[in-house]
Amino acid sequence: MSNDTATEPEQTPVPAGPAKESGSGLPNWAVQGLVSLSAIVLALVVGAILIIIGDDDVTAAAGYFGAAPMDTISAALTAVGEAYKALFLGAVGGVDQIAESLTQATPLICGGLAVSLAFRAGLFNIGAQGQLIIGAIFASYVGFTWDLPPGLHLLVAVIAGLIGGALWGGVVGVLKARTGAHEVIVTIMLNYVAIYLLVWLLTTTTFKRPGRDDPISPIVKPNAQFPQFGDTRLHAGFLLALLAAVFVWWLLNRSTVGFELRAVGANADASRTAGMSVGRAYVIAMVIAGALAGLAGSQQVLGTDLPLTDGVAATIGFDAITVALLGRGTPLGTVLAGLLFGALNAGGLQMQLQTQTPLTLTTVLQAVIVLFVAAPALVRSIFPFLPKERGAGAVLAKGWNG
Amino acid sequence: MKKYVRGLAIVGAVTLAVAACGSKPAEDTAGGGDANKDFKACMVSDSGGFDDKSFNQTSYAGLQSAVKEKGLTEVKAESKSDNDYPTNMTAMVQAKCNVIVAVGFKLEDATDKAAQANPNIKFAIVDSAPAKPIANLKPLAFNTAQSSFQAGYLAAAMSKTGKVGTYGGIKIPTVTIFMDGFAEGVRYYNKQKSKNVQVLGWDDAKQAGLFTGDFEDKAKGQNTAQNLITQGADVIFPVAGPSGLGGLQAAKASNGKVNAIWVDTDGCVSAAEYCSVLISSVEKGMDVAVHDAVVSVVDNKFDNSQFIGTMQNGGTGLAPFHEFDSKVPADVKSELEQIKADIISGKITIESKVQPKAS
Structure with missing residues (x-):
């Protein structure tokens, strides 16, 4: 039950005292960074193999491998090189591409923070998807039905989104605190409730776009939209995501409430003995986590001209879990992981256009990265020079029964 | 040492065997229809993807048959989420497509916007129609x-x-x-x-x-x-x-x-x-409708009137009975x-x- 490895490995900007050093002399965050980087390299290798297997030119050349083996090898190298070049350039190859990457990263960062924060309080929040959907419903409703002056409208719509997500997350916290209902079960079930609520709402006249029979809402009014940067799709919601990350960092590392959350996450029994209210911590953690996910939902409907559809959440709520895992449950790590996943998503679209490599490759890359991050011992057996990491996986292993 | 020799021998034998099985094909340039290689026929899927065994796949089959028939260049973009539609649509415009087919009503907004901004490119959209007709956008519907x-x-x-x-x-x-x-x-x-x-x-x-x-x-x-x-x-x-x-x-x-x-x-x-x-x-008949729409652009016969697949024009109908032919x-x-x-x-x-x- 209790986890004795909760050594608070990453208090990011706190001056690294000697106590935070691991055996190799590197600070723990650097070791974790190295492991994450190695995981990314390994994932790219796995991806390369898949590209080679799936490439038509390589298959054709392999048909006469014996006659001209170099053909197969050069075809394989070309396929991998071109695909990864397109992926890279598509992600960071210019202002537009970078803007697109940041746009894709925006909801992932907020969603990731929602999962990270709950992780730190010892809760495994699988419900970011549902919280995001409810947030999007609230925000878009305010966005396209109300009429408010510029600025105020956006503010009210964003707040509505926060409230929506906070409600959906809060239900989980209260159930956990009062009845002991396991948050994993409850959040998964509430995801279903949220998606079907959305599907139903889209059939009602309140949400349906006038003149259309399809389940698609109007686009929110211009006053309620985040201002965009130039001609790109990047919008001010990205800045809000960064602000949210700073807030979560402050909350966890500088506030009394955050201290309680972390203490409960590290050892709920000990916290209770120390006089903290574990239930209160759970409710607070889930309300804030829900609000963060709700913010991600608002960014979807208020940011990029998107109407509310049954696919508004896509898989962001679930990708957010992988983002949080990769980010090791820290705000900074989550932002970086969100940026990486956003870049992979944006680059993946360009990659499929230029080399017709299937989009699902990026999904595989993301999954494999997280797989390796979650299994540091595996990475270390492949790269033996990596220093040992203390408290590895403390965040990842917690949650289910913590 | 002996081990290595044996290993080498096996590798050698296998190489010979493989070599015997195939020869490098001569450069093949005789592909029938390269007539319109510069003509780009493009398609954007909705979040279901092109392998959905349903309407994305059927529409894509229509694009493929048009590409084959007229010797066009095919470009396709799959969308993983609703968030990808504007991006993919912009990418298609930038790829200098001659005709862009959007699959599904969820792409309506992105398609309308792109069609209005790029009057020189022809568009078609499956299962949807803009609120007001757009001169270079052909809606494809099916009764x-x-x-x-x-x-x-x-x-x-x-x-x-x-x-x-x-x-x-x-x-x-x-x-x-x-x-x-x-x-x-x-x-x-x-x-x-x-x-x-x-x-x-x-x-x-x-x-x-x-x-x-x-x-x-x-x-x-x-x-x-x-x-x-x-x-x-x-x-x-x-x-x-x-x-x-x-x-x-x-x-x-x-x-x-x-x-x-x-x-x-x-x-x-x-x-x-x-x-x-x-x-x-x-x-x-989404395949037929998409095929015809693409071909009409190649042949300079494009119009923006809504295509409605009916039993009369073969756009929808009952398939053969196959194994039930004798039982019906x-x-x-x-x-x-x-x-x-x-x-x-x-x-x-x-x-x-x-x-x-x-x-």
């Missing part, structure tokens, strides 16, 4: 209520229990149009033959019925179909894409007691393993032909409100 009407009649005629069942994926007009037509077809059969065949799973007056909630979950489709079968239905009409395959699975498991009618494509072709339980299929009575076959003629002539009017209207 599948017509062929589903026939399917309903056929199902009622083939049912021994007097109950037929249907279920949908998600309650959207492109799904309920099938179920509307099906229910109306059964009612028509009851009227003609003074029978009382019941439709389970869809009430077209109330517009309420049975839905699996998505188009992906095969197990849910199987449960839903099993539910209908338990209530006595012996002909199932699943309108749920891959989720509907679960319905066919349930029918197959009944050992001949329950049969099914497939939608979108000829099930005996797209899901051949279930052909033994498929009485027929309601075809939705001859008089039912001729009655179906009569229904087709009556729908085309307007003698039978279909009431479904979600039928595409000519603009």
